Structure formats: structure tokens, C-alpha cells
Amino acid sequence: MEHNNELLNSLILELRRGSIVLGVLSCLEKPQYGYSLISILEENNLLVDPGTLYPLLRRLEKNGMLISRWDTAESRPRKYYELSVLGKEVFNELKKEWNSLVLSINKLIKEMGD
Amino acid sequence: MQNQNLIDRYVYAVTKRLPESQRDEIEKEIRGLILDMAGKEDPSEDEIADILVKLGEPTALADKYRERKRYLIGPEIFDSFILVLKIVLCSVLTAVSIGLVLKNIMNPEEDLIRVIAEFISTLFSAAISGFATTTIIFGIIEAKGGKGIKKWDPKKLPLVPSENKKGFKTSSTIISIALTGIFFSLLLFGTDFFAVYLQTGSDMKIVPLFNKQALLGNLSLFIILYIALIIRESLKLIEKGWTMKMCIISLLLDITSVVILILIFTNPSLWNQNFTSDLNSLNIFSTNTDIEFIFKLVKSLITIGVLIGPAINIIKAIVYGIKNIVKNQ
Numbered sequence: 001m002e003h004n005n006e007l008l009n010s011l012i013l014e015l016r017r018g019s020i021v022l023g024v025l026s027c028l029e030k031p032q033y034g035y036s037l038i039s040i041l042e043e044n045n046l047l048v049d050p051g052t053l054y055p056l057l058r059r060l061e062k063n064g065m066l067i068s069r070w071d072t073a074e075s076r077p078r079k080y081y082e083l084s085v086l087g088k089e090v091f092n093e094l095k096k097e098w099n100s101l102v103l104s105i106n107k108l109i110k111e112m113g114d
Numbered sequence: 115m116q117n118q119n120l121i122d123r124y125v126y127a128v129t130k131r132l133p134e135s136q137r138d139e140i141e142k143e144i145r146g147l148i149l150d151m152a153g154k155e156d157p158s159e160d161e162i163a164d165i166l167v168k169l170g171e172p173t174a175l176a177d178k179y180r181e182r183k184r185y186l187i188g189p190e191i192f193d194s195f196i197l198v199l200k201i202v203l204c205s206v207l208t209a210v211s212i213g214l215v216l217k218n219i220m221n222p223e224e225d226l227i228r229v230i231a232e233f234i235s236t237l238f239s240a241a242i243s244g245f246a247t248t249t250i251i252f253g254i255i256e257a258k259g260g261k262g263i264k265k266w267d268p269k270k271l272p273l274v275p276s277e278n279k280k281g282f283k284t285s286s287t288i289i290s291i292a293l294t295g296i297f298f299s300l301l302l303f304g305t306d307f308f309a310v311y312l313q314t315g316s317d318m319k320i321v322p323l324f325n326k327q328a329l330l331g332n333l334s335l336f337i338i339l340y341i342a343l344i345i346r347e348s349l350k351l352i353e354k355g356w357t358m359k360m361c362i363i364s365l366l367l368d369i370t371s372v373v374i375l376i377l378i379f380t381n382p383s384l385w386n387q388n389f390t391s392d393l394n395s396l397n398i399f400s401t402n403t404d405i406e407f408i409f410k411l412v413k414s415l416i417t418i419g420v421l422i423g424p425a426i427n428i429i430k431a432i433v434y435g436i437k438n439i440v441k442n443q
Binding site for chain 2: 033034035049050051052054055058070075076077078079
């Protein structure tokens with residue numbers, strides 16, 4: 001059983017890894033900083049490890065999907081991220097892909113897997 | 115103060131593993147994150163420690179920031195590296211042992227401790243140079259192979275060998291590296307071993323074939339030859355067949371080897387120039403035995419012998435190179 005749990009956990013982790021990007025992009029229509037993003041995702045039952053999220057945000061920025069700015073108005077400087085024009089386009093395409101994927105998988109599970 | 119130190123140390127441990135250009139920003143980011151996770155501006159040391167555990171080990175976090183993993187020798191060629199390393203170290207061990215045994219047969223050393231000390235120190239320095247050479251070769255292969263995104267081209271797949279043998283055999287790699295290592299060390303450390311032994315009365319006369327000083331003078335050339343061999347054999351393990359790349363590199367390496375070998379072995383001073391006169395002075399051969407001719411024959415046979423290996427490889431590289439070209443047209 002323990003072995004099964006381990007296997008299950010690693011498969012769940014793999015499944016989530018790809019969907020995290022979608023979760024993050026969905027939240028960034030409005031600017032957010034790293035930790036506020038974690039809180040939003042958590043409220044929606046999506047647990048993301050900060051050690052994964054922060055590098056991911058940087059990567060998305062480097063790819064041109066996010067734009068960032070440092071807000072120094074508050075007590076402590078925070079880096080706010082927001083979708084760029086390219087980011088919005090990519091997000092729209094990804095959403096379509098996700099919806100069709102969910103449809104296909106659900107259909108398969110319903111028809112064959114049950 | 116103590117709290118500040120824990121954060122400072124964590125941030126430092128992460129950022130020192132990152133490119134300098136990104137350090138400042140990532141530092142600000144991580145500091146902000148820790149305080150955000152604490153939910154207050156002045157967390158206690160225990161609270162900070164808990165947060166740092168959640169963030170994970172600094173090396174792991176730095177790895178996540180650093181996208182591409184950096185290798186001296188990557189996982190794809192690591193197995194081949196270990197194999198070649200084992201072969202090289204085994205041949206170094208064999209070569210040093212044979213060399214020392216021969217040396218002590220020729221010039222017996224009284225003090226056993228000195229012999230053992232010499233064995234250990236020679237083995238140590240030879241093993242280190244063997245290890246360094248192999249690592250440098252594989253480091254270069256890794257650096258050259260990993261550059262840019264290579265477009266996969268099915269046409270560059272190695273040809274399936276027409277005979278019943280499939281690709282390169284690991285055993286042939288082991289045999290070439292080990293035998294060449296042993297032969298070179300015999301030649302360099304046991305030069306006196308290659309000689310004519312004659313019993314005249316109670317005396318044993320030894321007339322060596324080679325000039326020891328001249329052979330040792332070529333030490334660096336022998337090392338180059340050995341390195342060329344290790345490169346070729348390592349590539350065979352990695353490429354697993356006669357790809358075009360393998361053909362070209364093998365051809366270059368083996369032509370260089372042939373040139374060096376011809377330079378070494380056709381140089382008259384390499385051989386014992388008194389061979390004929392020494393043998394004649396012993397007066398044990400009848401006058402019509404043409405010692406000069408026999409000496410020439412032995413010289414030619416040894417020269418041809420050392421050239422056979424690289425010559426066969428040159429022919430193979432040309433044949434498979436042509437086949438590659440023909441197949442791709």
C-alpha cells in the first residue's frame with residue numbers, strides 16, 4: 001500500500017505540474033505578487049510550493065508571457081506580475097486545449113474506464 | 115540579529131549558485147517571500163526555520179531557478195565514461211605493474227620497501243593522469259554534443275553493419291585500450307625485454323632491439339597516440355555505430371596516429387644501431403647468416419604490426435563513410 005501511495009503521489013504531482021501554469025495564468029489578468037498568488041491558488045484548493053511558483057513566474061516572464069514591476073510603495077518591495085499581450089493570447093489557446101483535453105479524458109473515463 | 119542571520123545565510127546559499135545577473139532580484143524575491151509566509155515583519159528564529167524547511171534545501175531551490183542542469187559529463191554519456199574510465203585505470207594498473215616487474219628483473223633493486231614505494235607513487239600519478247585525460251575527453255564530448263538544439267535527422271542514424279556483428283562491441287573497446295596500454299608500457303618501461311638473448315658459455319648476452327633513450331624521448335608522442343585511441347574508442351561507445359561523425363573523427367584520429375607511428379618507428383635512431391655489429395662480435399653465427407637482413411625484417415614486422423590497428427580503422431572509416439554518403443543520396 002505504501003508503495004502504491006508513493007506511485008500515486010508521483011503521478012498526481014506529474015498531472016498537476018502541467019496544470020499549474022494554467023492556474024497561474026488564470027489569476028494574472030490583474031497584477032499579483034508571488035505570495036498573493038499562492039494564497040489565491042490555495043483558496044481554490046490548488047496547493048503550489050513557493051519554491052516551484054517563484055522560478056515558474058520568472059520563466060514565464062523570460063518567455064514574454066508575463067510583465068513585472070517592483071512596487072516599492074508598500075513597507076517592503078514586492079514584484080508584481082501580470083499577463084502580457086502575448087501571455088493573454090497564449091492563455092486563450094491553452095484554455096481551449098485544456099477544455100478539449102478535459103472533454104476527451106472525461107468521455108474516455110465515462111465510456112471505457114467505468 | 116540572529117533571525118536576520120538565518121535568512122541571510124539561506125538567501126546567500128541559494129543565490130551563490132545562480133548567475134550573477136539574477137542574484138539581486140532573486141534575493142529580494144526570496145526575502146519578501148519569507149516575510150510574506152511568516153505573515154509578519156519580525157518573525158522569530160523558530161518561525162523562520164519552519165519556513166525555510168518548507169522552502170526546501172538551498173541547492174534544490176537554486177536548481178529550480180536555474181532551469182537547465184549543468185553537467186561536466188551528462189547522464190547520456192555517463193555510462194560510457196565510467197566504462198572507459200574503468201578500462202583506462204585497469205590498463206594503467208597492469209602497465210605500471212608490468213613495467214616495474216620488468217625493471218626489477220633487468221636491474222634488481224635490493225630494497226623491497228623502495229620498490230613498493232615506487233610502485234605506489236608511479237601508480238598514483240599514472241592513475242591521476244589517466245583519470246584527468248578521460249574526464250577532459252568526455253567533458254569536451256559533452257560540451258560539443260550539448261550545444262544548441264539539434265534537429266534530429268533520421269538520415270544520421272548509424273548504419274546497421276552488414277555482417278552478423280551489430281554495431282561496436284564493448285569487448286573490442288576493452289581489448290584495444292588495454293592491449294595498447296600494455297604494449298606501450300612494455301615498450302617504454304621494459305625496453306630491454308625486446309632483445310635477443312644468447313647463451314654463450316655461462317654468460318647470458320642480451321642484445322636489445324631498441325635504443326632505450328630514443329624510445330623514452332618519444333614519450334609524449336606515445337601519450338598522444340594513447341589519448342587518440344581513447345578518444346576514438348570512447349566515441350565508438352557513444353555513437354554505437356559508424357555514423358558520418360564517427361567516420362570523420364575516426365579518420366582524422368587514425369591518420370594522425372599513423373603519421374606519428376611512422377615518424378617514430380622509421381627513425382633509425384629508435385633502433386639499436388649497434389645491433390648487427392654486437393651480434394657479429396659474438397661470433398656465434400656463420401658468416402653467411404645475413405644479420406642485417408634479419409634485423410631489417412624484424413624492424414619492418416614491428417612497424418607493420420603497430421600500424422595494423424589504425425590502418426584497419428582508416429579503411430573501415432572510409433568504407434562506412436562512403437556507405438553513409440551513398441545511403442543519404
